[in-house]
Amino acid sequence: MRVTNRMITDNVFRNSSAHLERLATLQNQLASGRRIEKPSDDPTGINQIMLLDSVLKDQQQYSRNIDQVVTWLDTTDSALGDAANIVQRARDLAVQGASDTSSRESRQALAREVLQIRDQLRGVANTQLAGRYIFAGSQTVTEPYPDKKPTTAEGKSKLDSEDRLGVAIGPGLSIEYNQTGPDVFGKYVDSVDSIFEDLGDLANILSLSDDTTYGKISDLIGNIDARLTAINDARADVGGKRNRVELLASRYNNLEVALKDLKSSYQDADIPALISDFTLTQQVYQSSLAASAKIMQPTLMDFLR
């Protein structure tokens, strides 16, 4: 095969060019720490990376949602606990008032305490968390159990909301995290169902101390018992939800770590492998340059006298 000097120099240039290109790519990957810079570097890889990115972001949002739900549930739980205690105390007062041994004065004292308890309970029913009333359903900016009942239609429409507040805590998974006023404390507007009515009635009965009203106290005690059951049911519901989200939260922590690892395996450059590749390419480059230097220089002209 006939070989010309041009072929040799072209060869030298082409080979050193190829090595330099490889070195440049490796250097780029080492500097950025990334294996994939653009879609054409690895089309299937980039699909995975973007998918994992998206899933990871969603997971992080679900974790954030769960944190919010947990705070709400804890607040609800503590409020319900207080409510149960208060209602229990009211029951005790009612029972005391129903017995024949109390005098008129003592029953009036009981009546006053019942009224105080009612206010305390009202405070609990109007618990707020970061400016939102937790027992107000979807009317979160309106006090669910105000002292004075509203008279306008608009005012009335804002109370006794039975709407459930839900939030997504996983793909296709959501949780309703609130307890509504009507469920726990009874309907308030245009009704006489709520515990506040009952307590008001109880106070009235106690302060009247009329014999025929004793039967009514036992009715009220029945109502109070029903109310206590409702409160405890609500508490159980809250407790169950609390457990559920806590379990989910710890699972999500592990999931997040696993997802990050997976994403990294696709996206990040394998630094040790790159470094050894880089060193090897450098050596090959240098040897090729040395060989080229030897072959490029001498011609026949050096030897003809």
Next chain:
Amino acid sequence: MDYGLYGLGLAYRGMVAAQASLNTVANNLANANTEGYSRQRVEAAPAPSTLVQSMGTEVSLSQLGGGVDVRKIIRNRDEFLDVRMRAEITDEGYSTTLKEQINFLETQFQEPGPNGLSGVISSYFSAWDQLAVNPESSAARSEVRQIGLSVANTFRNLYDNIKKMRTEADAQISNAIVEVNAYIEQVVDLNKEISATRTLGSEPNSLMDRRDLIVEKMSRLVRVQTSLQEDGKLFVFIGGRALVDGDKAEFLSQIPSAEKTLLDVAYRGAAIPAEGLGGKLHALLEMRDSIIGRPALATRTNADREGGVATGQALAGLEDTTDGILYQLDVLANEFAARVNTIHAYGSPLDTSGHNPPGALNGLPSSRPSSGTLTPDQVEQALASAKKPNFFFANAATKPGMILQPSKPGFIGAGQIDLSADILAGNAGLNRIASGKAPTVDPVTGTATYPGPGDNTAAKEIALLRSTPMFGTATETFGDRYRTFLSDLGVKGQFSDRMAQNQLNLIEHLKAQREQTSGVNFDQEMSDMVRYQHAYNASAKIINMLDQALDKLINGMPPGR
């Protein structure tokens, strides 16, 4: 029969031939590094012999050689290799240009990364999730609005940058055509000179080298076929159309395409399709018209503007390029905006004063359509009504003061997506973001009852769009479609990358083959030089010797007698 003077003539011819060879060696060495140079050699043949009669007893005839005749100086060139080389160069021009363009296109998307569309849309859904947890919070609302603006901006920037690539490709095409036409003119000039020189009987080697080089350069831009004529003229064709017709040049021109501001390549006034052009021009046209393609028909203006389509106008050359990037972006943006808008329109804002629920007043169905999304026509109708419903995204092109109106204002393409003015309006705008479920409208009185501010039904549903199948299929979400679309682009880029690499390797191989035939080897030339030097010296020596012999003959004989 004169042996003496006859020999001088022979030796003289030998010296002339040796000189010509030495000059050729000098020329080869001087041009060893000239681009496109083919090494030359002397074509010598024995000169006609003379009949010689013997002077002996037997009468016999013999042929005595007549020396050497320098016929021609020809170049070492493999024409078949040249044709092959041109074809491969055309393909290399095509794939390298395509690869460069696609790489540039890819970088526009900035994926993978937090600034790409994928990341921004993810953040958008997260913001709605955050709002769902706390619908009354103005901080959460502000976040939704801010990121919504980011989404719109990202779409628009991407769209604008990619659209600009079309006009840039156009500019590159114009430059390439100017270059091709310059080459055509040069070939025509060279044809004239070459044929003139050949009629005188000699080979215009350096002119032919130059012509071959020019045609090779032309091949990178367009695919040409050549035909060498008897008289030395080269005919150059593109797909049967003659660009160089012997002495005549037929230049390429540009005519406006169906998209009025973009140009097609034309020959004698008729457009040449991209595949017929080959080379770099083909790649640029393919990039402009197929890979990037036209924006969706629904967004194109009614006015007499770029790609504009008037009602009832024939669509040839203006149809949707459904595989093109711009069209796909438009579809993505529109579907996304339509889904958000539909849920939003049927939701309840925090500030219900001035809210117009969907119904007879704005032409929308009173309850959500089961298909899921409002159509562009419905959106347009609703916007035109006096009691507009509450949309989150709007078509920026319909803002008052815009000269160009899209053909379908209800279609929100990637180039026009923006937040609606209602939402953008300061603090009041924040409270118009719909987070709650639809109000119940009394059919008799028409009054609407809104849910409480804590209701987050709409916000939750919008956040759920991240995993809701869109695009009429059972499982394809927004993310799925975007990823597929980007992945396809990546595959195209990788493929053209490999093609370009293959072509470059092939061309290197062909170049080496050409060098074998046409390249100059210093060692060979040097040894040839020694050879011719000896031949020259030998011929000179013969003259010397004959001179002496004749001298003896002429001057050694005594005069007179």
